[in-house]
Amino acid sequence: MEFEDFVRARGPALLRYGYVLTGNPDDAADLVQEALLKLGDSWRRVRNKDNPEAYVRITMARQHVSWWRGRRRERITDDVPEGSYTDAHSTGELWRELATLPGRQRVVLVLRYYEDLSDQEIADILGISRGTVRSLAFRALNTLRVRPAVFEGRHS
Amino acid sequence: MRSEEDLIRTLRTAAGHAEPELTLAASVAARRRSRRRAGWARTALAAAAVVLVAGGTTAVLSDGGGRARPAAEATRGVERAVEVWPEAMFTVPGTAVDGREYQPMAAISPAEVLVSAVAPGVKPDRLEVFDTGIRQFRTVTSMPKPNVPGYRFRDVKARDNHIVWWGETPHAGEGAWADFWYVPRAGGESGHVAKLTGELAQVDAFDIAGDHIVFSVERGGVYRLPLTGGKPEKIKGTDGLHLRSWPLAAGYTAGESHERNQNRTVNLETGRSADVSVPSGARGLICGIQWCAGVLDGGPFRQRPDGSDRRPIPADLRPLVFEGLPADRFVLGRLSSGPVIQALYDLTTEEVVGLDEAEFGGGVPTVFSWREGSNLTVVNLLAVM
Incomplete structure (x- = not known):
């Protein structure tokens, strides 16, 4: 597969992932483009040895954490997906609250609940311990008033 | 307290609202070219016209020269599905x-909608059919979930x-796979049909033809696969289709x-x-049997496949791109203005019908839903008349 084919085939999914990570479309597009440029530079190596999509997603998660450190939260939220006649616990409200989380907490939640990764995998990606992942997730869930469920050992 | 499922749903709903309309590939290519020419150039980003449609945000639409052109008149006073299509709506x-x-x-x-039942483990694990005639759910099968x-x-x-x-592993590329599952419509035990790897794992559309599954892949090419399993076989003459x-x-x-x-x-x-x-100048034109829709002169438009009946669609509807038009009759898009953020344009009646933040299933959507209380x-x- 050539780099351009990869971008074409996986671009939409990467933009969705970027949007969930960053919370707004401009940062999502920036993040995806930066990560793809990096991938493009090392395409042959990554294509032959690794999984290019995993490489991009990991790059995006790491890049976002480092961006976050250097930025203030300029945009609290995008107005997506605001509810209108859904119930009071609409996804819009929770989406807005997600935007108020510190960057690392948000990334951990996205990797855990959107990417469906285990805490160990998240720890490996972000270069932190599994205990730190758990404590970041715990604090984030607490802030969002989300009750952690215990099932299947999914996050173990 | 909220549940983890609320969080998962929020993230997925948000992701579903960030649909790229155009040219990520083009902008990355442009930035790579530009970098090769002049080293790292931040300004290339602006010139490359990143186009990302995400709810509520104004999309940067560019036709290459950076011009964003309005087309038809914007939608006003969108009526919602409950007012326009009562015959097609039900509550369960x-x-x-x-x-x-x-x-x-x-x-x-x-009269029938396929519904998945999702356990707290967030993966659907049961398939049911709701029959609006008798107002009952019927279990079709349990859905084994691969332990991945x-x-x-x-x-x-x-x-x-x-x-x-069908389902797939999250990270496409080498090592990724997709698989198909089968169950008789009357219900019973589900069976694993086949696991696809490599290029064949990049499924972009599928259907059932007699006793075969037919599917196409992102690079193009249509394959058939017996429902009883076996190897997919490419249908002759389908390169690029x-x-x-x-x-x-x-x-x-x-x-x-x-x-x-x-x-x-x-x-x-x-x-x-x-x-x-x-x-000339059209982009993203997609056709069903009766209709086509795409973007022309910076705005959405529709026509018949033979080019007749060509007209603009209300300009503030930004179409989401699928492999086909829902029910060969609708264009699903996001509204860039007003309180309604998601809408269907009915090609037969020319009405724009608001869906708010309804969720929709996989593939080309045929069903939309939202929660109201329990x-x-x-x-x-x-069922739309």
């Missing part, structure tokens, strides 16, 4: 008796006596996936190919 309990949450996946007839982190259930269809669904609904497949002009135009429709049973009339309100597009 949002959860099964065992506490699993229902998620409508696909309409299979004007991140495995995603993608789409389900029912034809004649068969129901088929993408499946619509059997037996129709679409051929495209060269170009980026969201920019290219469908320029022919091929009947894979008869081998007959019909050209689509593509106006109930689920559902729109079945096949």
Whole structure:
């Protein structure tokens, strides 16, 4: 597969992932483009040895954490997906609250609940311990008033 | 307190609202070229016209020269589905008796909708059919879930006596795989049909044709696979074609996936190919049997495949791109102005019908739903009169 084919085939999914990570479309597009440029530079190596999509997603998660450190939260939220006649616990409200989380907490939640990764995998990606992942997730869930469920050992 | 499922749903809903309309590939290519020419140039980003449609935000639409051109008049006073299509709407309990949450996946007839029941483990693990005639759910099968982190259930269809669904691992590329599952429509035990790897794992559309699954892949090419399992076999003469609904497949002009135009429709049973009339300057033209829709002069438009009846669609509807038009009659898009953020444009009546933040199933959507308290309100597009 050539780099351009990869971008074409996986671009939409990467933009969705970027949007969930960053919370707004401009940062999502920036993040995806930066990560793809990096991938493009090392395409042959990554294509032959690794999984290019995993490489991009990991790059995006790491890049976002480092961006976050250097930025203030300029945009609290995008107005997506605001509810209108859904119930009071609409996804819009929770989406807005997600935007108020510190960057690392948000990334951990996205990797855990959107990417469906285990805490160990998240720890490996972000270069932190599994205990730190758990404590970041715990604090984030607490802030969002989300009750952690215990099932299947999914996050173990 | 909220549950983890609320969080998962929020993230997925948000992701579903960030649909790229065009040219990520083009902008990355432009930035790479520009970097090669002049080293790292931050300004290339502005010139490359990143186009990302995400709810509520103004999309940067560029036709290459950086001009964003308005087309038709904007939508005013959008009526919602409940007012326009009462015949196609019904309300059911949002959860099964065992506490699993229902998620409508696909309409299979004007009176039947396929629904998955989602356990707290967030993967659907049971398939049911809701029959609006008798107002009852019927369990079709339990859905075995491959023991792979991140495995995603993608789409389900029912034809004649068969129901088929497919799923995939989250990270495409080498090592990725997709698989198909089968169950008789009357219900029973589900069976694993096949696991696809490599290029074949990049499924972009599928359907059921008699006792075969037919599917196409992102690079183009249509394959058939017996429901009883075995190896997929490429259907002759389908290089570059993408499946619509059997037996129709679409051929495209060269170009980026969201920019290219469908320029022919091929009947894979008869081998007959019909050209689509593509106006100069069109982008992203997609056709069903009756209708086509795409972007022309910076705004959405519709036409018949032969080019007749060509007209703009209300300018503030930014179409989401699927492999086909929902129910061969609708264009799903996001509204860039007003309180309604998601809407369907009915090609037959020219009405724009608001859906708010309804969720929809995989593939080309035929069913939309949203939660109101403990109930689920559902729109079945096949039941719209």
